[in-house]
Amino acid sequence: MVTGLAKTRVTGLVMGDFVMPSLGADMEEGTFIEWLVSPGDTIKRGDVIAVVETPKSAVEVECFEDGTVGELLAHEGDVVPVGGVLAHLTPAEAAIPEEAAAVVAAAAPAVAEAARVAAPAAVAAPAAVAVAAIPPEVEAAPVTPAEAATRHLPPVSPVLRHRAHELGIDLATIVGTGRHGAVTRADLEHAAAARAATAATATVGAPTRPTLPSPTVRQRISPYARRLAADLGTRLDGIHGTGSGGAVTAADVRRAAESAAPPPPAAKPQRADADSMRQSIAALMTVSNREIPHYYLSATVDLTAALSWVRARNRELPVEQRLVPSALLLLAAARSARQVPELNGHWVEGRFRPSDDVDLGLILSLRRGGLLVPAIPRADTLSVTDMMAAMRELTMRARAGRLRGSDLAQPSITVSNLGDQGVESVLGVIYPPQVALVGFGAVSERPWAVDGLLGVRPLVTTTLAGDHRASDGAVGARFLKHLDRLLQKPEEL
Amino acid sequence: MTPDEARTLLEQSLRVVVPDADLTGLGGETDIRERFELDSLDFVEIVERLSQGAGFRIEEDEDLRTIDAIVGLLSRGTPHPV
Numbered sequence: 241m242v243t244g245l246a247k248t249r250v251t252g253l254v255m256g257d258f259v260m261p262s263l264g265a266d267m268e269e270g271t272f273i274e275w276l277v278s279p280g281d282t283i284k285r286g287d288v289i290a291v292v293e294t295p296k297s298a299v300e301v302e303c304f305e306d307g308t309v310g311e312l313l314a315h316e317g318d319v320v321p322v323g324g325v326l327a328h329l330t331p332a333e334a335a336i337p338e339e340a341a342a343v344v345a346a347a348a349p350a351v352a353e354a355a356r357v358a359a360p361a362a363v364a365a366p367a368a369v370a371v372a373a374i375p376p377e378v379e380a381a382p383v384t385p386a387e388a389a390t391r392h393l394p395p396v397s398p399v400l401r402h403r404a405h406e407l408g409i410d411l412a413t414i415v416g417t418g419r420h421g422a423v424t425r426a427d428l429e430h431a432a433a434a435r436a437a438t439a440a441t442a443t444v445g446a447p448t449r450p451t452l453p454s455p456t457v458r459q460r461i462s463p464y465a466r467r468l469a470a471d472l473g474t475r476l477d478g479i480h481g482t483g484s485g486g487a488v489t490a491a492d493v494r495r496a497a498e499s500a501a502p503p504p505p506a507a508k509p510q511r512a513d514a515d516s517m518r519q520s521i522a523a524l525m526t527v528s529n530r531e532i533p534h535y536y537l538s539a540t541v542d543l544t545a546a547l548s549w550v551r552a553r554n555r556e557l558p559v560e561q562r563l564v565p566s567a568l569l570l571l572a573a574a575r576s577a578r579q580v581p582e583l584n585g586h587w588v589e590g591r592f593r594p595s596d597d598v599d600l601g602l603i604l605s606l607r608r609g610g611l612l613v614p615a616i617p618r619a620d621t622l623s624v625t626d627m628m629a630a631m632r633e634l635t636m637r638a639r640a641g642r643l644r645g646s647d648l649a650q651p652s653i654t655v656s657n658l659g660d661q662g663v664e665s666v667l668g669v670i671y672p673p674q675v676a677l678v679g680f681g682a683v684s685e686r687p688w689a690v691d692g693l694l695g696v697r698p699l700v701t702t703t704l705a706g707d708h709r710a711s712d713g714a715v716g717a718r719f720l721k722h723l724d725r726l727l728q729k730p731e732e733l
Numbered sequence: 734m735t736p737d738e739a740r741t742l743l744e745q746s747l748r749v750v751v752p753d754a755d756l757t758g759l760g761g762e763t764d765i766r767e768r769f770e771l772d773s774l775d776f777v778e779i780v781e782r783l784s785q786g787a788g789f790r791i792e793e794d795e796d797l798r799t800i801d802a803i804v805g806l807l808s809r810g811t812p813h814p815v
Contacts, residue, residue: 554793559784562793564773607751607770635774639750660772 256329260320261301263294263648264520269321270294272314281309283329288644290314290326297612297638301645306332517610528672532587533708536667539720541727542690543683543698549730553624565683566657567628569700571733573678574600574619574627576722577653582711583676583704583719584652592675592710601651601671602631604638612638613654613671614647624733650674659683665701675707676716678723734787739807743800746782750775761801783807 260270273291283289288300289309310328314320479496546568554562577584577598585594600619605611614637616622616630637643653675656668659682666679681701688697702723706716726733734742740756743765747754751769759768766776776797784791787807796802 551793559790560781562777562781564777566773632774632778636778 256305256307256331257325258289258303258327258329260292260322260324260326261645262322263292263299263645264650267294267322269319269324270299272316272318272320272326273298274316275312275314275327276300277309279309279312283307283309291642292320297643297648298641299643299645299648303329305329308332514609521610524671525669528669532670532672532675534670535706535708535713535716536703537706537713537716537720538665538701538703539724540688541700541702541724542688543700543727546727546730547683547698557625561625561628563624563628564631566659566680567624567631568727568730568733569657569680569702570600570602570616570619570631570655571622571624571627572723572726573653573655574598574616574622575726575733576719577676577678578620579722580715580719582715583706585675585710586650586652586673587675587707587710588673595652597652599649599652601654601674602634603654603656604635606639612643613651614638614643615649615651617646617649624730653678655680659700665703667703668705670705670707675710676719677705678719679703679705734808734810736804736808739787739804740800742783742786742807743803746779746786749782750778756800759800761799761804763800764798765800765803766798 260272263270270292271294273293275290277283277287277289283303283306285305286302289303290301292299292301308330310330312327314326320326479492543565547565550563550565550568557563577600581594582592584598585592587593597618598620599615599617601613601615603611603613614634616627616634619627619630622630634643634647637647651671651674654668654671655678656666657680658666659680662682664684665681668677668679670677679702681703683698683700685696686699687694688699689695690697702720704716704719706713744754744756747756747765747769750771754769765771769775771779780791780797783803787810789810791797791806795806797806
């Protein structure tokens, strides 16, 4: 489970820092969106306390233990490296004397700042790294001349610098709305959009120099409000801001959306999100295809028993707990992964590391394009009803663009279910560093030999893409055989 | 429930899954799964809301393919309350 909490040992005290979690192997930093708690609030392990944004999705981040919220360090729009401190928490079991707490509070921002300045080497550290591990006198990463010239400004992350370069925008011309005037991703995209709009209306022969909105005239909009507006299809111009300095807040956007007529379908500027998601998928799949020697197996499974069991259950269950056959398929896949541990785990540093739990990745395609692969933790231990509930909740959260941190934990094996799209079989691409991907095609009635006679049966083609470095075809075959056996006795699942 | 109310309920239920779903101008023969690219999870979500809105249990094997079939079922009602 990924959480945003690292235990930090400072001057002999134990206190909890709530840090930017790693929400994917490729994540180096995240944009802080909002707090769902206030200082002094009592929180329980698993409570969602903050929202951060990654290129793929806004993510609700849970805390890892019981305690009390202390100082909130991160502000809306801050770009914080993985492991960077977002807030101080006082764990329930460790009441800190007030004097000592003050010392910690004074020391911590410096540490956070060090983490902020330290460049990718430190940033690429694994999830939940204790930030205090960076000594306070840490050397800042080498500074390029260009950076040195603008050193009085808050640092801009390498990712944003790269993006600015792609967009052809000089960062020095952007007025930052982040903490201490830091330039946020939203600022950058806004500047790009403003330039595009200006370019579109510019008369022929007019200077093509980007004209940026002046800071005094420019509408201030929180990144979360901007995102919400995009989701709701609400136009931001004309909204009266009620936030500090007249900034447009999420509440303003909601009000405007409620009073406005349904927007034209074209008013959905999701490009930036869709682009960065495309880029992540491209990068990951390229690595997979380059590094993983895939082998593929497939088997046809008769679902007569499984489907009639689902139908019978659904006649008894309340409408809101009704099952879909996919719940059974996913559960059978998770249980089979438990039986064949050679396929459940990760290929790291040249060898296979089996996973203790079966955290089942589920590929969800999004209506606006792209996909997310959230995980169902310990999926093999669930009942069919729990699996169904987990699938529904995950799908709703993914489509609403609000996954939780724990949803984005690294799965140990992933399922691609394209049955509803009508495909016959899925020959999948493994998500590195995982070593297997299970595919389900459409359930369809086809001729099938049963006891020497030809019958018409609901059939599904199950497939397995395996990493040949970690396992051989015989192991994969054992997995598919287990899967078939489980689906013949659904009542035992 | 009148057919108009049933159509409104269907549209509202669809919007939970497809936020910009709009039934305006769609014929009664329209297959809603196909039209709105619904998968089986989406469909369960929608049927649950139809059932809540209508106040009776909708069985899984009811024909819910087209707009006409759904509006017909909702406006006919059923003797079995939830």
